[in-house]
Amino acid sequence: MNGDTLIGLALLIPLIGAVFIPLTAWNPNLRETVTLLTAASLFFMVAAMAMRVLDGARPELEVLEVLPGLRLAFEVEPLGMLFACVASTLWIVNSIYSIGYMRGNNEPRQTQFYVCFAVALASTMGIAFAANLFTLFLFYEVLTLSTYPLVTHKADENAINGGRVYLLILLGTSMVLLLPAIVATAVIAGTLDFAPGGILSGKADGAMVGMLLALFMFGIGKAALMPFHRWLPAAMVAPTPVSALLHAVAVVKAGVFTAMKVVLYVFGIDLLAGSGQNDWLIFLASASLLIGSLVALTKDNLKARLAYSTVSQLAYVVLGAALATSWGVIGGSMHIAMHAVGKITLFFCAGAIYTAAHKTEVSELTGLGRTMPFTFAAFLIGSLSIIGLPPFGGVWGKWYLALGALDAGHVIVVAVLMISSLLNIAYLLPIPLKAFFGGTAAAGRPAKIKEAPLPCLIAIGLTSLGCLLLFFYPGVILQLLQLIPLR
Amino acid sequence: MREHLPALQVVIPLLGAVICAFLRRGNLAWALALAISLIMPVVAGLLLQQVLSSGPISYEMGGWEPPFGIEYRVDVVNAFVLFLVSIIGAVIMPYARLSVAAEIAPERVPWFYTMYLLCLCGLLGITITNDAFNAFVFLEVSSLSTYTLIALGKDRRALLAAYQYLIIGTIGATFYVVGVGFLYTMTGTLNLSDIAGRIGSIENSRPILAGLAFLTVGISLKLALFPLHLWLPNAYAYAPSTATAFLSATATKVAVYLLLRFLFSVFGVGFVFNELPVSEVLLLLSLAAMFGASIVAVFQENIKRMLAYSSVAQIGYITLGVALANKSGLTGGIVHLFNHALMKGGLFLVMGAIVYRIGSVKIDDLAGIGRQMPLTMCAFVVAGLSIIGAPGTVGFISKWYLAAGSLELGLWWLAFLIVISSLISVVYIGRVVEAAWFREPSAAARKAKEPPLSMMGPMLLLVASTIYFGIDTQLTAGIAARAADILLMGLK
Numbered sequence: 001m002n003g004d005t006l007i008g009l010a011l012l013i014p015l016i017g018a019v020f021i022p023l024t025a026w027n028p029n030l031r032e033t034v035t036l037l038t039a040a041s042l043f044f045m046v047a048a049m050a051m052r053v054l055d056g057a058r059p060e061l062e063v064l065e066v067l068p069g070l071r072l073a074f075e076v077e078p079l080g081m082l083f084a085c086v087a088s089t090l091w092i093v094n095s096i097y098s099i100g101y102m103r104g105n106n107e108p109r110q111t112q113f114y115v116c117f118a119v120a121l122a123s124t125m126g127i128a129f130a131a132n133l134f135t136l137f138l139f140y141e142v143l144t145l146s147t148y149p150l151v152t153h154k155a156d157e158n159a160i161n162g163g164r165v166y167l168l169i170l171l172g173t174s175m176v177l178l179l180p181a182i183v184a185t186a187v188i189a190g191t192l193d194f195a196p197g198g199i200l201s202g203k204a205d206g207a208m209v210g211m212l213l214a215l216f217m218f219g220i221g222k223a224a225l226m227p228f229h230r231w232l233p234a235a236m237v238a239p240t241p242v243s244a245l246l247h248a249v250a251v252v253k254a255g256v257f258t259a260m261k262v263v264l265y266v267f268g269i270d271l272l273a274g275s276g277q278n279d280w281l282i283f284l285a286s287a288s289l290l291i292g293s294l295v296a297l298t299k300d301n302l303k304a305r306l307a308y309s310t311v312s313q314l315a316y317v318v319l320g321a322a323l324a325t326s327w328g329v330i331g332g333s334m335h336i337a338m339h340a341v342g343k344i345t346l347f348f349c350a351g352a353i354y355t356a357a358h359k360t361e362v363s364e365l366t367g368l369g370r371t372m373p374f375t376f377a378a379f380l381i382g383s384l385s386i387i388g389l390p391p392f393g394g395v396w397g398k399w400y401l402a403l404g405a406l407d408a409g410h411v412i413v414v415a416v417l418m419i420s421s422l423l424n425i426a427y428l429l430p431i432p433l434k435a436f437f438g439g440t441a442a443a444g445r446p447a448k449i450k451e452a453p454l455p456c457l458i459a460i461g462l463t464s465l466g467c468l469l470l471f472f473y474p475g476v477i478l479q480l481l482q483l484i485p486l487r
Numbered sequence: 488m489r490e491h492l493p494a495l496q497v498v499i500p501l502l503g504a505v506i507c508a509f510l511r512r513g514n515l516a517w518a519l520a521l522a523i524s525l526i527m528p529v530v531a532g533l534l535l536q537q538v539l540s541s542g543p544i545s546y547e548m549g550g551w552e553p554p555f556g557i558e559y560r561v562d563v564v565n566a567f568v569l570f571l572v573s574i575i576g577a578v579i580m581p582y583a584r585l586s587v588a589a590e591i592a593p594e595r596v597p598w599f600y601t602m603y604l605l606c607l608c609g610l611l612g613i614t615i616t617n618d619a620f621n622a623f624v625f626l627e628v629s630s631l632s633t634y635t636l637i638a639l640g641k642d643r644r645a646l647l648a649a650y651q652y653l654i655i656g657t658i659g660a661t662f663y664v665v666g667v668g669f670l671y672t673m674t675g676t677l678n679l680s681d682i683a684g685r686i687g688s689i690e691n692s693r694p695i696l697a698g699l700a701f702l703t704v705g706i707s708l709k710l711a712l713f714p715l716h717l718w719l720p721n722a723y724a725y726a727p728s729t730a731t732a733f734l735s736a737t738a739t740k741v742a743v744y745l746l747l748r749f750l751f752s753v754f755g756v757g758f759v760f761n762e763l764p765v766s767e768v769l770l771l772l773s774l775a776a777m778f779g780a781s782i783v784a785v786f787q788e789n790i791k792r793m794l795a796y797s798s799v800a801q802i803g804y805i806t807l808g809v810a811l812a813n814k815s816g817l818t819g820g821i822v823h824l825f826n827h828a829l830m831k832g833g834l835f836l837v838m839g840a841i842v843y844r845i846g847s848v849k850i851d852d853l854a855g856i857g858r859q860m861p862l863t864m865c866a867f868v869v870a871g872l873s874i875i876g877a878p879g880t881v882g883f884i885s886k887w888y889l890a891a892g893s894l895e896l897g898l899w900w901l902a903f904l905i906v907i908s909s910l911i912s913v914v915y916i917g918r919v920v921e922a923a924w925f926r927e928p929s930a931a932a933r934k935a936k937e938p939p940l941s942m943m944g945p946m947l948l949l950v951a952s953t954i955y956f957g958i959d960t961q962l963t964a965g966i967a968a969r970a971a972d973i974l975l976m977g978l979k
Contacts, residue, residue, distance in 0.1 A: 064958070064959065066884070066957075066958055066959075066960055067884065067887065067888075067960055067964055070887070072958070134878070137878055138878040138879050141877050141878050141879070142879070145872070145877065152925065155924075155925045159925075160921060160925050163921075164917070164921075167913070167917065168910075168913065168914075171875075171910070171913055172910055172913075175875075175876070175906050175909060175910055176903065176906045176907055176910060179886075179890065179906055180890060180894075180899075180902045180903060180906060183887065183890040183891050183894055183902065184894055184899075184902075186891065187891060187894045187895055
């Protein structure tokens with residue numbers, strides 16, 4: 001099979017799954033088998049493609065030209081490859097988890113849930129492999145729309161309001177800011193195709209670069225750069241598997257991935273660094289990073305705390321892009337993968353806690369570690385990875401980001417990274433610690449273990465293991481990221 | 488036979504209407520209307536193909552040479568509009584039988600189809616003729632039949648709406664004919680090409696300016712340019728569903744075509760847009776429509792009325808493209824003419840299906856209907872996304888051209904206003920979607936089920952085409968770009 005076919009299959013497989021899931025709705029076991037099979041085959045396609053990309057191949061697929069200059073086309077480059085790998089791998093784990101969660105909580109409309117999930121993954125693949133801004137924008141919007149029914153899954157007042165915020169901010173930023181930026185790029189550069197070194201270099205300068213950069217960075221609402229981050233906490237009304245895969249991995253990473261891609265292939269890091277317009281973005285990303293952490297400290301609701309933590313962690317990636325140095329790009333991109341595995345673990349744990357103990361607030365978790373030791377052990381691992389401590393994968397993203405900051409001569413950014421790590425410790429670590437050691441143990445008899453359903457635990461175990469493995473084997477990712485053409 | 492295609496375009500529906508008037512059975516009248524509606528796109532398609540391959544066609548009605556006789560002239564611009572009008576008719580007619588039977592008293596059903604055919608004849612006539620006065624005649628044919636179509640609505644308020652439209656429409660027609668009178672006095676001809684040829688030396692004379700003003704205002708009334716749109720919301724809200732769908736997709740579009748013809752082909756770009764402030768005025772009014780009407784739409788409880796206000800806003804996009812008067816902008820305006828017909832036609836067909844099932848289009852009565860009529864409401868969502876302009880739908884194509892057109896002129900603020908106004912449509916479409924999918928089912932909605940196949944088919948076809956033409960734009964944007972070229976060159 002050649003690379004072009006693989007792209008087509010990677011896009012089609014989730015869609016085919018989305019067709020077969022409702023057809024098998026009469027038998028939930030069969031339906032979930034379809035989801036798992038779809039996820040597994042998608043993973044194999046993506047993995048096969050990753051091999052080729054590591055060997056230096058760049059598969060391409062041109063579908064059609066919608067308007068003159070507006071092509072629906074795909075081209076795989078290393079950064080998109082990494083994003084696709086992360087999303088498709090975690091989809092398998094998340095599907096296992098979903099089975100336990102959705103059944104454990106007797107959620108309604110599970111068929112619709114799995115269908116929307118498959119469509120969301122298809123659009124994630126579209127984003128990862130897009131060869132130009134138009135294709136990327138198309139799938140970006142499909143992703144927003146296909147996740148809206150997932151956010152409003154509960155269909156109660158809260159869910160509807162959350163859905164409104166979600167839709168209005170994501171559609172609003174993309175339509176009002178991102179779309180004009182894309183049209184302007186087309187008018188100025190005469191093309192929308194991503195190209196190493198940037199399509200705007202030599203075509204735009206000074207204030208125009210600054211304006212376009214602002215339009216792009218704020219327009220990519222999925223990157224949750226402050227002040228357009230409100231949709232992310234609002235999306236937490238969704239069932240936890242949605243928060244885990246979509247609002248810690250696919251959707252938000254699609255945002256920062258797009259931001260990174262725009263910096264690399266639309267502006268080009270030389271143009272950005274040369275124009276000096278990236279300074280405000282470094283400042284803004286740093287602010288978003290710190291404020292997100294500070295807000296997370298104040299949240300008692302576990303998922304809200306994790307959501308603000310995500311806001312803060314996403315800013316790392318934007319920061320990496322804004323630094324516009326090769327280590328910054330590598331650090332930011334690596335953080336996409338590292339944070340994904342860590343944060344999905346934390347969300348899995350939050351969902352497991354909800355399923356097993358029906359607790360949602362941090363303050364209610366004291367002592368719960370005695371009845372759910374496995375979940376809270378995993379929570380500890382996830383937290384340590386997010387904080388960036390060895391031996392967990394999260395350390396690498398921050399390491400290379402710090403290198404990038406020093407490279408660009410922004411010592412203060414290194415300080416920001418340090419402070420942020422301290423804040424991470426402050427809002428994450430107390431949760432597992434209090435769960436294990438807080439409160440008073442019932443005298444005499446040992447606490448009875450009551451964990452979430454088995455599929456949930458399997459998923460949690462896998463991602464925790466992932467955090468650990470990524471520390472020891474970041475080489476493949478680094479190898480992939482070093483293939484990113486910077487000029 | 489082939490050389491008489493332009494005449495057939497008008498004669499077939501006209502004869503059909505006459506025969507239809509003598510039929511006393513509703514189904515028979517429907518069958519005739521259906522047959523004619525299915526023939527028309529074939530004729531229009533052949534014309535379009537001929538024009539695309541071998542240039543404009545001139546047809547002398549009755550063998551009288553222009554400028555003495557009436558000339559029918561087909562070029563890419565009006566062939567495109569002819570095709571649009573006739574294809575919409577063909578898609579809607581299969582749908583009409585059940586919907587019309589449910590909404591109109593049986594003894595009046597044959598009249599409905601008679602009026603529909605007359606209206607079709609009038610609209611096609613306005614589009615194809617190259618004679619200013621002949622256009623007026625067809626304008627009246629289409630208008631008078633439209634008043635009747637609206638008045639046939641079940642709701643008694645339809646009568647008032649039709650009356651309101653009658654008054655405003657008549658004023659519009661009068662303005663139009665006064666404008667034509669001025670042109671005739673100064674140039675001594677009614678043939679549009681002829682007028683265009685003679686107007687150059689006297690274009691700054693006062694009667695010509697007055698003529699331009701009268702024509703523009705008169706046609707703007709017909710196309711419901713803000714603030715001359717007051718007749719439209721009631722007319723669309725209370726007319727029979729089939730009539731609303733047909734009119735919203737065709738009537739205003741033909742009026743836009745007429746405006747394009749006069750501004751670009753007769754008066755000329757240089758005169759209208761460079762020497763007169765038409766561009767500025769049109770731009771302001773378009774923006775007022777895009778924002779004003781969209782905001783009003785948000786507060787409507789009757790969804791047909793909401794969609795009617797949305798139409799006023801969408802017409803604003805079309806006239807905005809006209810006001811930009813550059814290649815991208817004009818292409819955007821023309822392609823939106825087609826695209827909006829598809830999406831709004833589709834949306835009104837959805838509404839017709841809901842009326843057929845629950846007899847109401849109040850937003851509260853639609854609560855929870857998504858679970859009972861999932862396909863119908865999915866169609867609503869998709870067509871709604873087109874209105875919003877999501878990528879992959881036709882709405883995006885139009886918006887892209889309009890935004891590109893403004894940026895090419897360096898008008899950043901205008902590009903932003905275009906996209907911001909489309910955000911308002913998220914709110915009004917979203918209101919319906921939320922009610923239909925998330926609220927507890929109303930008593931009416933609980934009993935609802937999907938409409939019969941004959942209604943479902945046309946509805947899904949139109950809605951699917953909003954996706955298809957959002958991705959494959961060769962037919963739509965490709966022709967629109969050629970039409971824009973022709974208009975910008977003028978009719979010389």
